[in-house]
Amino acid sequence: MLSRIVLIFTAILFMAACQLEKKEIIFPKTDLSKTALIPKPLKTVSTNSAFGLSKNTVIYTSSTDSNFEQVGQFLLEKVKLKTDLDIAINTSNSEESIDRFIYINQSDSVDLKTPESYQLYIKKDSIFLNAKTAAGAFRGIQTLRQLIPEKSNDTLTDHPLWLIPTGKILDEPKFEYRGAMLDVARHFFTVEEVKKYMDILAYYKYNVLHLHLSDDQGWRIEIKSWPKLTQIGGATEVGGGTGGYYTQDDYTELVEYAAQRHITIIPEIDMPGHTNAASLSYPILNGNGKKVKAYTGTRVGFSTFDARKDTVYSFLDDVIREVASLSPGPYFHIGGDESHVTKKRDYIHFVEKVEKIVQKHGKQMMGWNEIAQGNISASTVTQLWNEPHNALKAAKNGSKIVLSPGEKTYLDMKYDSLSKFGLDWAGLIPVDVAYKWNPETYVEGLSIESILGIEAPLWSETISNSEELEYLAFPRAIGYAELGWSTSENCNWEDYRERLVRQVPFLNRMNVNYYPTKLVDWE
Numbered sequence: 001m002l003s004r005i006v007l008i009f010t011a012i013l014f015m016a017a018c019q020l021e022k023k024e025i026i027f028p029k030t031d032l033s034k035t036a037l038i039p040k041p042l043k044t045v046s047t048n049s050a051f052g053l054s055k056n057t058v059i060y061t062s063s064t065d066s067n068f069e070q071v072g073q074f075l076l077e078k079v080k081l082k083t084d085l086d087i088a089i090n091t092s093n094s095e096e097s098i099d100r101f102i103y104i105n106q107s108d109s110v111d112l113k114t115p116e117s118y119q120l121y122i123k124k125d126s127i128f129l130n131a132k133t134a135a136g137a138f139r140g141i142q143t144l145r146q147l148i149p150e151k152s153n154d155t156l157t158d159h160p161l162w163l164i165p166t167g168k169i170l171d172e173p174k175f176e177y178r179g180a181m182l183d184v185a186r187h188f189f190t191v192e193e194v195k196k197y198m199d200i201l202a203y204y205k206y207n208v209l210h211l212h213l214s215d216d217q218g219w220r221i222e223i224k225s226w227p228k229l230t231q232i233g234g235a236t237e238v239g240g241g242t243g244g245y246y247t248q249d250d251y252t253e254l255v256e257y258a259a260q261r262h263i264t265i266i267p268e269i270d271m272p273g274h275t276n277a278a279s280l281s282y283p284i285l286n287g288n289g290k291k292v293k294a295y296t297g298t299r300v301g302f303s304t305f306d307a308r309k310d311t312v313y314s315f316l317d318d319v320i321r322e323v324a325s326l327s328p329g330p331y332f333h334i335g336g337d338e339s340h341v342t343k344k345r346d347y348i349h350f351v352e353k354v355e356k357i358v359q360k361h362g363k364q365m366m367g368w369n370e371i372a373q374g375n376i377s378a379s380t381v382t383q384l385w386n387e388p389h390n391a392l393k394a395a396k397n398g399s400k401i402v403l404s405p406g407e408k409t410y411l412d413m414k415y416d417s418l419s420k421f422g423l424d425w426a427g428l429i430p431v432d433v434a435y436k437w438n439p440e441t442y443v444e445g446l447s448i449e450s451i452l453g454i455e456a457p458l459w460s461e462t463i464s465n466s467e468e469l470e471y472l473a474f475p476r477a478i479g480y481a482e483l484g485w486s487t488s489e490n491c492n493w494e495d496y497r498e499r500l501v502r503q504v505p506f507l508n509r510m511n512v513n514y515y516p517t518k519l520v521d522w523e
């Protein structure tokens with residue numbers, strides 16, 4: 001009896017203390033619109049107070065869609081990494097110890113215009129994140145991660161609080177496709193290296209990782225029905241290294257890791273050119289009339305499949321079937337670039353035949369802008385890299401276009417003459433040049449409705465590990481994230497460069513070897 005009285009008495013005291021604590025907090029002024037969010041959200045309204053993230057914050061997620069819980073779990077892990085707080089999710093812990101909560105809510109509000117749209121309502125004692133889909137919630141979580149300050153305030157209460165500015169953010173992407181491409185063929189990158197790249201891309205709301213899985217110098221994906229592709233074709237790379245390849249299990253691991261980040265992996269098997277490694281493994285495929293030798297240099301345009309041979313198409317049927325069955329995304333990329341030794345009519349015949357195979361295996365074809373020479377379907381996506389006229393031709397035929405103009409988006413171009421890595425055939429691309437262009441008006445005559453999105457390719461002739469990859473990709477890839485997501489009115493170099501320097505704590509925490517360009521004032 002006595003012990004129960006003591007218990008009730010303590011509970012009352014505790015709750016009173018909580019009330020007292022809540023009343024007493026006078027937050028320093030914070031301004032949501034002055035935070036360094038990248039990409040910049042569509043609309044931000046500040047209410048100049050703060051939500052104190054603490055050990056007593058609990059995350060709740062909608063039970064209507066189980067993927068929302070996964071998004072909450074992702075936030076919880078990232079909060080732990082940044083603040084070392086062990087916060088709870090969907091717990092029924094005693095209410096008294098919950099100071100504040102974050103609710104990740106599935107909503108069908110008409111204001112959420114795209115699957116990736118989200119709304120964040122940040123008040124003193126609650127954060128509501130509304131989204132139609134788990135993908136939208138995931139994008140919103142990235143915003144929330146960026147809003148958590150680096151340092152806690154340890155004087156307001158008896159435990160540390162991370163002060164998140166209050167207000168409201170309404171946000172949605174400009175383009176549905178915001179991609180990065182990694183060439184794992186010229187040099188091989190391990191599963192762990194690709195995962196690390198995805199971690200950084202996800203933080204900036206990318207939703208596509210295009211993997212360039214084959215080229216003259218190497219074949220990187222296991223094909224069970226044609227095992228020599230990786231046994232022979234996977235053993236070389238630029239510069240004479242030992243190459244490498246993904247087993248189908250490795251590839252599936254990457255696809256799943258991407259899916260947890262709401263990123264789609266687009267596999268590319270480049271053809272009919274860029275196929276020396278395939279023809280080295282199975283010489284019957286070769287169509288350039290020469291004896292095939294291993295190639296570890298960096299020239300392009302000398303190889304081709306034999307576009308008139310049935311074996312080539314039954315081979316491709318197997319390859320596309322196997323890779324497509326491992327890839328849940330809607331697209332299969334056939335490359336199609338720089339087939340300089342394929343006769344034009346053979347090239348067109350090839351592209352049109354392969355398109356049918358891709359469609360037979362349930363995918364939409366994607367290819368570099370050269371494919372538009374053929375009579376391709378409206379469902380095929382054309383990726384512009386160097387020929388606006390072919391992109392325009394494809395768009396006229398109803399195809400969607402992904403913009404990757406070499407002179408603006410090629411992450412493998414050097415920043416300046418001092419760059420340690422990279423090429424310069426499309427020019428030097430300093431960080432400001434990479435940012436200061438408008439994808440919506442870049443190709444004269446291409447309507448906004450025809451643009452699916454943008455993608456930044458990273459070819460790997462000059463790089464072979466994460467450190468070198470990051471040197472070329474960052475910070476430029478952060479700028480492309482904004483160009484792909486934010487309205488052109490919200491893309492402003494002067495404003496962006498200040499937000500960019502404030503990414504340093506994140507980049508350091510992630511151990512990213514970014515290029516410290518002199519164009520921004522790194523503190």
Ligand code: TNX
Binds near residue numbers: 412
């Ligand atoms: C052109 S862009 C290529 C690649 C090279 C790259 C180097 C494209 C579709 N093809 O084969 O790696 O330039 O920048």
